[in-house]
Amino acid sequence: MSKTVPVGVSARHIHLSQEHVEALFGQGYQLTEFKPLSQPGQFAANETVAVSGPKGSFPKVRILGPARKATQLEISRTDAFATGIKAPVRESGNISGSAGVTITGPAGEVTIEEGVIVAARHIHFHTDDAEKWGIQDQQQLKVRVGGERGLVFENVIARVSPSFALDMHIDTDEANASGAQTGDAAEIID
Amino acid sequence: MSKTVPVGVSARHIHLSQEHVEALFGQGYQLTEFKPLSQPGQFAANETVAVSGPKGSFPKVRILGPARKATQLEISRTDAFATGIKAPVRESGNISGSAGVTITGPAGEVTIEEGVIVAARHIHFHTDDAEKWGIQDQQQLKVRVGGERGLVFENVIARVSPSFALDMHIDTDEANASGAQTGDAAEIID
Numbered sequence: 001m002s003k004t005v006p007v008g009v010s011a012r013h014i015h016l017s018q019e020h021v022e023a024l025f026g027q028g029y030q031l032t033e034f035k036p037l038s039q040p041g042q043f044a045a046n047e048t049v050a051v052s053g054p055k056g057s058f059p060k061v062r063i064l065g066p067a068r069k070a071t072q073l074e075i076s077r078t079d080a081f082a083t084g085i086k087a088p089v090r091e092s093g094n095i096s097g098s099a100g101v102t103i104t105g106p107a108g109e110v111t112i113e114e115g116v117i118v119a120a121r122h123i124h125f126h127t128d129d130a131e132k133w134g135i136q137d138q139q140q141l142k143v144r145v146g147g148e149r150g151l152v153f154e155n156v157i158a159r160v161s162p163s164f165a166l167d168m169h170i171d172t173d174e175a176n177a178s179g180a181q182t183g184d185a186a187e188i189i190d
Numbered sequence: 191m192s193k194t195v196p197v198g199v200s201a202r203h204i205h206l207s208q209e210h211v212e213a214l215f216g217q218g219y220q221l222t223e224f225k226p227l228s229q230p231g232q233f234a235a236n237e238t239v240a241v242s243g244p245k246g247s248f249p250k251v252r253i254l255g256p257a258r259k260a261t262q263l264e265i266s267r268t269d270a271f272a273t274g275i276k277a278p279v280r281e282s283g284n285i286s287g288s289a290g291v292t293i294t295g296p297a298g299e300v301t302i303e304e305g306v307i308v309a310a311r312h313i314h315f316h317t318d319d320a321e322k323w324g325i326q327d328q329q330q331l332k333v334r335v336g337g338e339r340g341l342v343f344e345n346v347i348a349r350v351s352p353s354f355a356l357d358m359h360i361d362t363d364e365a366n367a368s369g370a371q372t373g374d375a376a377e378i379i380d
Contacts, residue, residue, distance in 0.1 A: 077366035078268050089338055089369070120338075148279055148310075152342040176267035177367035179279070 003133050003188035005123055005168045007145070008038055009175040012058065012075045014049060014103070018067040020112075024049055024105025031065040038167045039124060041066070050104040055084025073101055073116045076173045080118060090117040091157060119171060122157040123188075124164035133188070135160065142190040143168060149179035152189065193323050193378035195313055195358045197335070198228055199365040202248065202265045204239060204293070208257040210302075214239055214295025221255040228357045229314060231256070240294040245274025263291055263306045266363045270308060280307040281347060309361060312347040313378075314354035323378070325350065332380040333358060339369035342379065 022029055031045040045063040051073060058079070072095055073087075080087045080099075087099040099116040102109060123143070125135060135141070137160040144152045153174070168186050175181065212219055221235040235253040241263060248269070262285055263277075270277045270289075277289040289306040292299060313333070315325060325331070327350040334342045346358070358376050365371065 077369075078362065081366075148345060150344040152344070154340040154342070155338060171367075172268065173363050173366035176271075176363035177361075179267075 004185050005143070005166055005188065006038075007175075007180045007182060007184045007186050008167045008169050009180070009182045010074065010119065010169050010171050011062070012073075012079050012172075013044075013062045013064050014051065014074070015064055015068045015070075015072045016049075016103075017069060017071050020071045020103070020110050021067050023108045023110050024103060026107040029107075031063060031067060033065065037064065038165055040163060040165060047105075051083070052102045052104070053083030053085035056082045058083070070095060071103070071110070071112055071115045073103075074119045074171075075116065076171045077118050078173050085116050087116045087118050089120050091120045091122065092117070119169065120155070120157055121153055121168070121170045121174060122159050123168045124166065125158060125160045126164050126166055127160055127162045129166050130158065130160040135188075137161075141188050144187045144189050145178045145180045145184065147179045149177065151178050153178075153186075191323070194375050195333070195356055195378065196228075197365075197370045197372060197374045197376050198357045198359050199370070199372045200264065200309065200359050200361050201252070202263075202269050202362075203234075203252045203254050204241070204264070205254055205258045205260075205262045206239075206293075207259060207261050210261045210293070210300050211257050213298045213300050214293060216297040219297075221253060221257060223255065227254065228355050230353060230355060237295075241273070242292045242294070243273030243275035246272045248273070260285060261293070261300075261302055261305050263293075264309045264361075265306065266361045267308050268363050275306050277306045277308050279310050281310045281312065282307070309359065310345070310347055311343055311358070311360045311364060312349050313358045314356065315348060315350045316354050316356055317350055317352045319356050320348065320350040325378075327351075331378050334377045334379050335368045335370045335374065337369045339367065341368050343368075343376075 033043040034046045045065045048060045100113045102111045139158040141156040223233040224236045235255045238250045288304045290303045292301045329348040331346040
C-alpha cells in the first residue's frame with residue numbers, strides 16, 4: 001500500500017501568545033482571519049509583524065492564529081543566516097533554550113529570549129491515517145519526493161492527533177532543495 | 191567498500207568570459223586570485239560584480255576564475271525567487287535557453303540573455319576515484335548526508351576527469367535543507 005502524503009511548504013511565520021498580540025497590536029486586540037490553513041482551526045491572520053535579529057530584519061512576517069500559549073517564530077536556515085539569529089532545528093513547541101528575537105507591531109515591541117526555531121520537518125496524521133498505515137506518534141520516517149531534484153528526507157517526525165489533517169510540512173529551504181511545492185505528493189518509504 | 195566524498199557548498203557565484211571581464215572591468219583586465227578552490231586551477235577572484243533581476247539584485251557576487259568560454263551565473267532557488275530570475279536547474283555549461291541577467295562592474299554593464307542557472311548537484315571525480323568505485327561519467331547517483339536533517343540526494347550527476355579532485359557540490363538551499371557544511375562527509379549509496 002503506497003503511503004502518499006501531500007506536501008505543504010511553510011514560509012517563515014510567527015505564532016503569538018495573546019499577551020504578545022496585545023503588546024504588539026493594543027489591549028484587547030484579537031487576530032483576524034485572512035485564510036484558513038490545512039490544519040483544522042488554524043489560520044493565516046491579516047496581521048503581520050516585523051522581526052529583527054543582530055544582522056538583519058524581515059519587515060513583514062505573517063502571523064498564524066489562533067493565539068498560542070507561547071510565542072514562536074519559525075524561520076528557515078537561510079533566514080537564520082540573513083538575520084544572524086542562531087535558531088536551532090526543533091519540533092514546534094520545543095522552544096526551551098532556542099534563539100531570541102525582537103518583534104515589532106503597530107502598538108509596541110516585544111523582545112523574547114527564546115522562541116525562534118527552524119521547524120523540524122514533520123507530518124501531521126489524523127489518527128485514522130496513522131492507524132491505517134501503522135504509524136506511531138513521534139515515529140521518525142523516511143519520505144521521498146520525486147522530480148529533477150528528487151530526494152529522501154530522513155528524520156521526518158510523525159505527529160498524530162484526531163485534530164490533524166494529513167499534511168507534510170517542510171520549510172522553504174527544504175522545498176527549494178527538493179523542488180517540492182505545496183500540493184505535491186510525497187511518499188513515506190520507511 | 192564505503193564510497194565517501196567531501197561536501198563543498200557553493201554560494202552564488204559567477205563565471206565570466208574574458209570579453210565580459212573586459213566589458214565590466216576595462217580593456218585588457220585580468221582577474222586576480224583571492225584563493226584557490228578545490229578543483230585544480232580554479233580560484234575565487236578578488237573581483238565581484240552586481241547582478242540584477244526583475245525583482246531584486248545582489249550587489250556583490252564573487253567571480254570564480256579563470257575566465258571561461260561563456261558567462262554563467264549560478265544561484266540558488268532562494269536567490270531565484272528573491273531576484274525574479276527564472277533560472278532552471280542545469281548542469282554547469284548547459285546554458286542554452288536558461289535565464290538572463292544584468293551584470294554591473296566598475297567599468298561597465300552587460301546584459302546576457304542566457305547563462306543563469308541553478309546548478310544541478312554533482313560530484314567531481316578524479317578518473318582514478320571513478321575507476322576504483324566503478325562510476326561512469328554522467329552516471330546519476332544517490333548520496334546520503336547524515337545528521338539531524340539527514341537526507342538522501344537523488345540524481346546527483348557524476349563528472350569524471352583527470353583534472354578533477356573528489357568533491358560533491360551542492361548549493362546553499364541543499365546545504366541548509368540537509369544541514370551539510372563544506373568538509374562534511376557524504377556517502378554514495380547507489
